[in-house]
Amino acid sequence: MLTYISIGWHPEGVHAFDVLGDPVRRRILELLTAGEQAAGAVSAVVQDEFGISQPAVSQHLRVLRDHGFTTVRADGARRLYSVDPEPLQDIDAWLEQYRRFWTQRLDALGTELVRGRRARRSSSGRPPRNRKPRREGE
Amino acid sequence: MLTYISIGWHPEGVHAFDVLGDPVRRRILELLTAGEQAAGAVSAVVQDEFGISQPAVSQHLRVLRDHGFTTVRADGARRLYSVDPEPLQDIDAWLEQYRRFWTQRLDALGTELVRGRRARRSSSGRPPRNRKPRREGE
């Protein structure tokens, strides 16, 4: 049947979340905030921290590349990666529509404080259900 | 074997990306920006747009709930969902370390414009690879 006709909401930049879903990839990006790094350098750190192989890291680098999170530059046999902020900016833009939810909350809090109110929260807490699914490790 | 011993980098707010990796869940959140909605209302829209079943939507709602993206309130048999911005705020905070990459770029661009330069971009274009897998629709 397949409907889902690609409505508006940020045609691009949407996959960005998929990419960032992986902790290894987030870590790689963080390493790159220090500036341009050779694949090998990144790989060394990540292999050590996560205990995965070089090809695994290379594959993550590929995903980041393919989705525009990094740019690469050749230096002899080495590949120098840097952050390309574009997809991150897309996420930032996507977040925009939610910012009011916390600024609102801050404003309300501010008001309360000014008025010296000691509001009793209506205990809207979500039910104690807290099954945090699979992934046995932890 | 499971190494990965939970290093530092943002202990919380990290699963958030996993949750937002799914377009259905992003859509649900967007629907909730209009305000508190009954599960059924959300479900109707999403079922129509994505062509998935009610339980599927319910499961997505569960994920959003379990990860703190929504709060729920009972109204008779209905469940009224609202946005809880906390995890989104976490993401916003995580983005912070990357903002300089685009503000920087803007500054540089500004400088260039002022100087009347017509910089030639180093054609760092990423390869045309564009595999976009899952959810055949689109």
Added chain:
DNA sequence: TACTTATATAAGTCAACACTAATTTGCCTG
């Protein structure tokens, strides 16, 4: 009470994805 509506859960299936080991490609140096 029985019937319906609203929503969640259970159990099972299938495809995607993060790995691994093996190999390839390319550059650099003796």
Added chain:
DNA sequence: CAGGCAAATTAGTGTTGACTTATATAAGTA
């Protein structure tokens, strides 16, 4: 050129997670 790094690719495997259908729970209504 041979050999050795640096990095990417290939092929195969196990686990996860997004779905399905069927069913359960619970509240409203006749």
